[in-house]
Amino acid sequence: MPSILSSTNVVDPNGHDSNLRGGHAKARTRCLKPLVNSGSLDKFAHRDLTPVIGREFDDGLQVRDLIKADAQLINDLAVTISERGVVFLRNQDVNPQEMKTFCERITEAGGLVLTSHQPESSGLHVHPLTESGSELGDQISVISSEKQKKGGGLTHQLSDVSRFASAGWHADITFEPVPSDYAMLKIHTLPATGGDTLWASGYEIYDRLSPAMQSFLEGLTAIHDAKFFHDEAARLGNPIRDGIRGSPLNCGGALEAIHPVIRTNPVTGWKSVFVNKGFTRRINGVTKDESDLLLGYLFNLVAQNHDAQVRFNWRKNDLAIWDNRSNWHCATYDYAEQRAGDRVCSLGEAPFLDLMSKSRREALGL
């Protein structure tokens, strides 16, 4: 079993900074210090949905315009998403191709290592369960209640025997060595009621740990694993996508990665808990029993603190964009009618911890 921060996983993005743990030489962030919000989005009507997470903009802010907007506006949007965890844009007139362009612009602003000089890679993820030759292209995942009923689809909640609705809390694709920075989902087909999605803040959960527990967890890594996708792929009759899934570091059928348990978000510079019920199986360097206890405790902090969560009630054509580095989300399966939408997920940096980075409350002086 890999020990604490295996040597292949330890890099030093600046060439000399011993405060940095984790990361991969080929997927380092370009953001060596947090990005600054110039306030260019303030003129658009918006409101914060809770003190710690979520901001909603009225439909005066349209993705179609943002795609053509100057770099400052996109920078400010990336910072807003990373600070607020999730941003909701109401009533968007935007197609899946435009969503891809939009997601590419946000991930460029939000500091990923651009590997686009390598022809086989891109800023966007290809999900291992995406059917090849799908009409919307490899980088769009269709979220659909019909697919879900067939036992497939992106969400794996139904493969979990738990009857708790909270069993579905996850961050996207953390089984990849280079996981997601941002993801966006637009819901175009909705039940009359139900189908809400919840997000929770990893910054806030980090802030709820004692200083002793924070520093203990900062020395640890965990295994993230999505082998259950092989069963799901077999059920659906589609092979797993084992070629390059957006980054040359994300390929093959292992669907497994090791990441630091506490991670720094390079856009905000804030620390977050980075384990999730969907994919994290084992904390390294402790016994199996200790790992189970620690993971259970951390997952409970996410599911049971509704004051670290925001619950979004979708209207037709609303679009949510979230930062997967520092937040979790959970769908709600409380409806019988159809619900469907399109999702794009971009790739960020290989997760790292900067021991000198701050917690959210510390940085905001709370």
Ligand SMILES: O=C(O)CCC(=O)C(=O)O
């Ligand atoms: O259907 C939902 O509300 C969320 C699905 C999901 O987990 C995702 O889009 O990443």
Ligand SMILES: [Fe+2]
């Ligand atoms: Fe998800």
